[in-house]
Amino acid sequence: MGATRGRRSDREVVADMAGAVLRIGVVGGSVAGCAMAIAGARAGAEVTVHERSDAALEDRGFGIVIPPALHGELVAAGYLDAAMPTAPVPSRVWLTRQSGRSTARELARQEAAVTACHWGLLWRTLHANTGGAVRYHRGRPVTEVRRHPSGGAVIRTADTEQVYDIVVGADGPRSVTRETVAPGVRPVPAGYAVWRGTLPLTALAGRPHLLELLRSAWITLGYRGGHGVFYLIPGAAPGSRLLAYAVYGSPPPASWTAGREAYVRRIAEEHFPADWAGLVGRGEHTSTAYHPVTDFHTPQVADPPFLLAGDAASITRPHTASGATKALQDALCLERVLRGASSPADALRAYAAERSPEGARLVTLGRRLGHAMVERTPDWAAMGPADVTTWSRATLDGADSYLYGAEEG
Helix, strand or coil: CCCCCCCCCHHHHHHHHHCCCCEEEEECCCHHHHHHHHHHHHCCCEEEEECCCCCCHHHCCCEEEECHHHHHHHHHHCCCCCCCCCEEEEEEEEEEECCCCCCEEEEEEEEEEEEEEEHHHHHHHHHHHHHHHEEEECCCCEEEEEECCCCCEEEEECCCEEEECEEEECCCCCCHHHHHHCCCCCCEEEEEEEEEEEEEHHHHCCCHHHHHHHCCEEEEEEECCEEEEEEEEECCCCCCEEEEEEEEECCCCCCCCCCHHHHHHHHHHHHCCHHHHHHHHCCCCCEEEEEEEEEEECCCCEECCEEECHHHCEECCHHHCCHHHHHHHHHHHHHHHHHHCCCHHHHHHHHHHHHHHHHHHHHHHHHHHHHHHHHCCCCHHHCCHHHHHHHHHHHHCCCCCCCCCEECC
16 A cells, blocks of 8 residues: 555545554654654554653753754654754764873864764654644553554553554653563663763863864764764754763673762773763763663564564664664654555565564674773774774774764875
8 A cells, every 4th residue: 555545635545554544642742652653643653651650751951963964854754854953064083082191182073974963853753743643641650561462452541541553662762562462572781881971161261172173074082992972952042052972881880889970981091092081070960960880672563463673672872872863763664664655564564574573673783893892892092993994994883873984085
């Protein structure tokens, strides 16, 4: 079945699949959940989102990046608005601290364009674009999902049970829905951690050379045992910018008692050039977080009438910068298969055939990058542009990643 037949509407097309308008229940109302809700609504289904939190999700202020081409596709399709603030840059700059000194040395530049976003603004835009066609319930933790004798599925909360033709699990790493699709699949620890932070641009006062660099590139700063990533993202206030960073390295030892934030400051002071270490050490952060790095993938991300999306389906190590990207691509896939299939079950099987191997591919890539950038880092201080290019190609081993581009001449 195609997206339309003559003058028939999307809703009429989806109605053919189940004999009535398709009903989709989405477990989880974060980025993945909102994107999947838009996908279902655009394909003509009635969609209800059950979000466990009653807090303002847009307050999550960390930075994320997505490929520019995907951003353009999402704007053209109506998932995102062209007016949503972003901070695109065309290049990646590799730095390290010079041996025996506190200054930075540039290793290489690559054409590696990214569109940097503010997580909260991205969620707010997706949530707004679910529109009146989607019922969005906050403060409704889902306690159980199960199959219904009709062939559909039940979503149970503390006070309701509702039957749907399709249930989308977009409920993150501890997914209730995944327990039905793939019982026992759990995140696997990588053995190292990531510290995230955002700061106002006042943190760059007195460092105009850093601000100038960050306006045109995102920065990877390598050290023995890990690396840091620095980039600008939109702020919550119109026209504003924040400095976002992520630092990867070994977690604090059991003997460390000064706190996790103090430990990442120590990492920066010991291994980063002084200017960049000073940014991590500043106190006026607008947000901070510490996460042990984990990953997993679900062998089959759909088992009709259930499907998994975003972090419920798989988590790759953050070096791939694919968390939001994968969730948004999951949504585009769902819309496409709903429009093209003759039944809900066929749509979900087509979704699984496309998205299951992609999740596995990204997890494999994330492990390869983690090994090369944290677990067995090269001697950054001895490297130049050609060495970075050779190392990048060897690390990717033929895999695609928008984060690794051509060396700039």
